[in-house]
Amino acid sequence: MTHAPPLPDLAIRIRGQVQGVGFRPFVWQLAQAHGVTGSVLNDPEGVLIHARGATAAFLDDLRAKAPPLARVDGVETAPFAFPVPPQGFLIAASTGVGARTRVTPDAAACPDCLAEIRDPADRRYGYPFANCTHCGPRLSILDRLPYDRAQTSMAAFEMCPACRAEYEDPGDRRFHAQPVACPACGPRAWVEAGGVALDTDPLAEAARRLADGQILAIKGIGGFHLACDATNAGAIGRLRERKRRPAKPLALMAPLHILRRHAAPDEAELARLTDAAAPIVLLPRSGARLPDGLAPGQPTLGWMLPYTPLHHLIFDRLDVPLVMTSGNLSGEPQVIGNDEARAKLLRFADALVLHDRDIRRRLDDSVERVTPHGPMVLRRGRGRVPGTLPLPPGFEAAPDTLATGGDLKGAICLAKTGQALLSHHLGDLDDALSFAEARKAVADYRDLFDHAPTLIAADLHKGYRATGLARGVAEELDLPLVAVQHHHAHLAACLGEHLWPRDGGPVAGIILDGLGLGADGTIWGGEVLIGDYERVSRRAWLKPxxxxxxxxxxxxxxxxxxxxxxxxxxxxxxxxxxxxxxxxxxxxxxxxxxxxxxxxxxxxxxxxxxxxxxxxxxxxxxxxxxxxxxxxxxxxxxxxxxxxxxxxxxxxxxxxxxxxxxxxxxxxxxxxxxxxxxxxxxxxxxxxxxxxxxxxxxxxxxxxxxxxxxxxxxxxxxxxxxxxxxHRETPANDGGLALGQALVAMAQAEARAMAGR
Structure with missing residues (x-):
């Protein structure tokens, strides 16, 4: 067997979702296997490797064998001169400030961590906050980049010697897992009822109360859920009455063996359910009947699998599915803080299941369905955000842009260096607290991703709160504001998701929605548009x-x-x-x-x-x-x-x-x-x-x-x-609007620049 000769000394740049996913220890182990010497580190652009003795096979394995949560967008190489010949291969400290790399979304508990919390011989037995580089909280605990423990809400928990040893061992799957913790040093959970913290096993207490028909507010990764026994019509009715939510479907959570009693997911649906994002997936009702009050008159129910160790440990003590609906007042953002839960959720819940790991940003569960034509994202949230989308060909030199979306199903979009970041679901901005969340999200995402826009995009409707938000940012930064017609933005968002080239030619867009201000000053919502990213014309429409x-x-x-x-x-x-x-x-x-x-x-x-x-x-x-x-x-x-x-x-x-x-x-x-x-x-x-x-x-x-x-x-x-x-991976509704606004604004800005030359 012949071996490929080594390549010259290289600087290897890995771009994509490569921080907080165990990529550096993966590179370290790969270097041992290939006999490569040098170093690997994190920096604002991703992962940087300095390698001596690398081969084409080593470069191929960087993509082909990457860790489960990694998403490699690019592997770039350049010649490199070592100042001193490398001895062995080391993992170097992070360098630089700012962000051009992708942040990893929060990920469902992995099989290895679940095995540990169920093993009586393991030191994490029964521990509700076990995690590793393959799973656990990421965006929800992050303060700023680079993604290091001191810059997350885990900074408050000093690692014990055993966790420190795992954290510092490149051969351990917890190497530089920033939320690493155990019962001796990490977050803890407890149950509060009647304003008193109960001195009981919180998992057993929660399971007992749920089995008794009580409603609990349970703190998760991105916020609180209101939970009750999904087989108990009385508990469901009390939850609806207390929350004043008479008909809107309630999300459900159950391990797969319980879910299969009430639904029969096919292969595609199962793939979405078991994805690391752990979204809510709409599934047809099947098997043992559940109360109609979960989703009155609807043939589907929204299911998700347990995605934190805390959820799994509660279900280990139950044999029924649970309602897991957002913990909030009707129309308000999801509650994330313990004091906020005490103030707002006790009017709904009989008890609170709390923990002391702070949540840095509200992340509603993603909602998806599978159609005969592929997956469909209804709400983009926890587990999917902040995954980025590549910009289509022709947008490589487009100006960095911020778009603020619409008032319903609010979401913002940041476009930068060939990528678009479509934010998590921000709610309906008519609500004052949701609008405050949108304002916070603009500042938060700009800081987190070192985003300095040169262009602001917004809906054509001047009365939208999202448009007012864009106007305020444009005035503050002294930047041009581009008004984008609502349905043109919908068309562009779908084009962008499919990487339709900027010079790909016109399309016919069938755009059907609720309301959007039209170019003629009337309210549109049922149109056929002809055009591209830069411009559209209206070919047909429903009779107004x-x-x-x-x-x-x-x-x-x-x-x-x-x-x-x-x-x-x-x-x-x-x-x-x-x-x-x-x-x-x-x-x-x-x-x-x-x-x-x-x-x-x-x-x-x-x-x-x-x-x-x-x-x-x-x-x-x-x-x-x-x-x-x-x-x-x-x-x-x-x-x-x-x-x-x-x-x-x-x-x-x-x-x-x-x-x-x-x-x-x-x-x-x-x-x-x-x-x-x-x-x-x-x-x-x-x-x-x-x-x-x-x-x-x-x-x-x-x-x-x-x-x-x-x-x-x-x-x-x-x-x-x-x-x-x-649409498959971005919402067809207004949750995807900001992506389209950004693309239209960038295309029009570049067209104006070309015309002025």
């Missing part, structure tokens, strides 16, 4: 009708039904269906345009049709409630004879959907399915013609309505034979 009462139309589906029935010439039917409502007053307001702006919103059309079928509540208790009910009903029906929606000069008219004479079935489930099919076909036909005429090269599907898996499936089917791009 008034949003009677403005924001009230978003809360009361029947108002949208009134507008659609009147527009369809079905005023008599509106009188019959909506008897007792102040129709004359509302119609007068609509005619005068008094707090009744015209809108092409697809989201409000979903609300109207849910009301038409009698499945929408009088007043929504959460955004999307009526649309989710419509999708759930549609999944039990089929479309026998699709209704064709007329298109006249770009205007798609949904009136036939509300005309009983043209409907082929009185079965509500078939009508619901037919609604989805008609909408999908009408928009797909416009987009197909744009591709066929050469005006577009592919079709993009974006906007919150495309989180509806049935609508997504029917639209893709209607576009058979045409390249289709849809």
């Amino acid at each position: 009708v008034p949003l009677i009462g403005g924001d009230a139309a978003g809360r009361m589906p029947w108002r949208n039904l009134l507008a659609r029935l009147d527009d369809a010439g079905r005023a008599d039917e509106a009188e019959a269906r909506l008897a007792g409502k102040p129709l004359a007053t509302l119609r007068k307001a609509a005619a005068l345009g008094t707090n009744a702006p015209l809108s092409s919103s697809a989201g409000r059309l979903f609300d109207a049709y849910a009301a038409f079928l009698g499945i929408a509540p009088e007043v929504l208790s959460f955004e999307g409630e009526a649309a989710m009910a419509l999708e759930a009903l549609a999944l039990t029906g089929s479309t026998r004879h699709p209704v064709a929606l007329p298109v006249d000069d770009g205007v798609i008219d949904p009136a036939p959907l509300f005309d009983p004479e043209t409907l082929q079935s009185a079965d509500p489930a078939c009508l619901a399915h037919g609604f989805h099919a008609a909408l999908a076909r009408a928009f797909a036909d416009v987009a197909r013609r744009a591709v066929g005429s050469g005006d577009a090269r592919a079709v993009v599907l974006s906007g919150g309505c495309f989180q509806n898996a049935l609508l997504l499936d029917l639209t893709i089917a209607a576009l058979a034979g045409i390249p289709v791009l849809h």
Whole structure:
């Protein structure tokens, strides 16, 4: 067997998610195996190796055999001259300040750590904070970079000699695991009830109380959860009553053997569940029935696996799934501090499960689903953030940009050095505390990633709080502010996720969502746009009708039904269906345009049709409630004879959907399915013609309505034979908006710069 000759002495730069994942000890062990001498260290750009005796095989193994949590974006080499010949291979101290490397997201407990906490002979037996370089908290405890213990909330815990020995041993999987701890030196957990810390085993006490039907507030990695027995309808009802959350689905947690009693995840769903990110995954109900109160009327439940040792140790004492919903007041950010929990959560919880490791930033659980067309991220949070996304080809020299997103499902985006960081879910910015979180996130992420923007991007709507936030940053830093039309940003976000080149040509974007200010000053929400990152034009749109009462139309589906029935010439039917409502007053307001702006919103059309079928509540208790009910009903029906929606000069008219004479079935489930099919076909036909005429090269599907898996499936089917791009790893809803804003602003800035040369 011949061996490849060694390469000249090299400086090897590793870029990507390579800090806090055991990459340096991995390199140290790899160097021993390959006979390489030199050193490895962390610095602001990632990992830097100085190597003598490296071979092509050594370079290949840096990618191919990287640690589980590592994500290697690039391996770059350059000649290097050692000032002194290296003796052996050492791990050097971190150097520099600032950040061009990626921070690792928080990761679910690994099999090795779980084996230790269940081994009576191990010193971490029963310890709820075991972790190593392959798992545990990262972003949630980080103060600043480089990622060293002194710059995390673990700085308060001095390592005992045994933990110190592991931390300093390159051959140990806890080498430089910054949160390393044990019962002798690390964080501790306890239970409080009635304002008193109980002198009991906190894990056994928590399990006992949950089994007795109590509601507990449990502190995790990114915040508190409110937990109760998910098989106990009474406990679920009390939780909903206390939290004033009548219908919004509640997330569940269970080990896989318990989860399988109530769901049957396929291979793709299982892969998402068991990913280190441990997201909530929507799974069809199956097997042993659980109370409908977990997700009233919904065919799916949101499940996640236990992801901290504390969760696992509680489940070792239980044999039921648990509700694990965000611990917060309705509409407010998730609680993260012990004192905050005492002040806010005791109105919901019978007891608190606390610990003394501080949480540095609120991280809601990520929410995902798997469709026939791949995964779909509904909410980007713990476990996914702050993973970065590469910018598409053509954006290599783009200016560093900060974008502030929208007011609903707030998230910001920082673009820098070929990467985009889309932040965690910040909540709805109409809430004052959520807006304060957004302001904090801008400063936090800028500091954490050493980000000095030269360009600020925001939504076109000047009244958005997110736009006001962007304006304030632009004024403070004396930077240009670029206003980006809402639906253009949706299109660009999907293009960017798919790495569509900047010069890749125009696409047809089917953008269906709730509301966004249009370029013509009206409220858009159901459009076909033709364009690219730099510019778009509007090719087709839903026929606009008034949003009677403005924001009230978003809360009361029947108002949208009134507008659609009147527009369809079905005023008599509106009188019959909506008897007792102040129709004359509302119609007068609509005619005068008094707090009744015209809108092409697809989201409000979903609300109207849910009301038409009698499945929408009088007043929504959460955004999307009526649309989710419509999708759930549609999944039990089929479309026998699709209704064709007329298109006249770009205007798609949904009136036939509300005309009983043209409907082929009185079965509500078939009508619901037919609604989805008609909408999908009408928009797909416009987009197909744009591709066929050469005006577009592919079709993009974006906007919150495309989180509806049935609508997504029917639209893709209607576009058979045409390249289709849809969201997989970024939210189709406004949680992905900031990414699109950044891309549009960068493309327009570079175009202006080119024009000025």
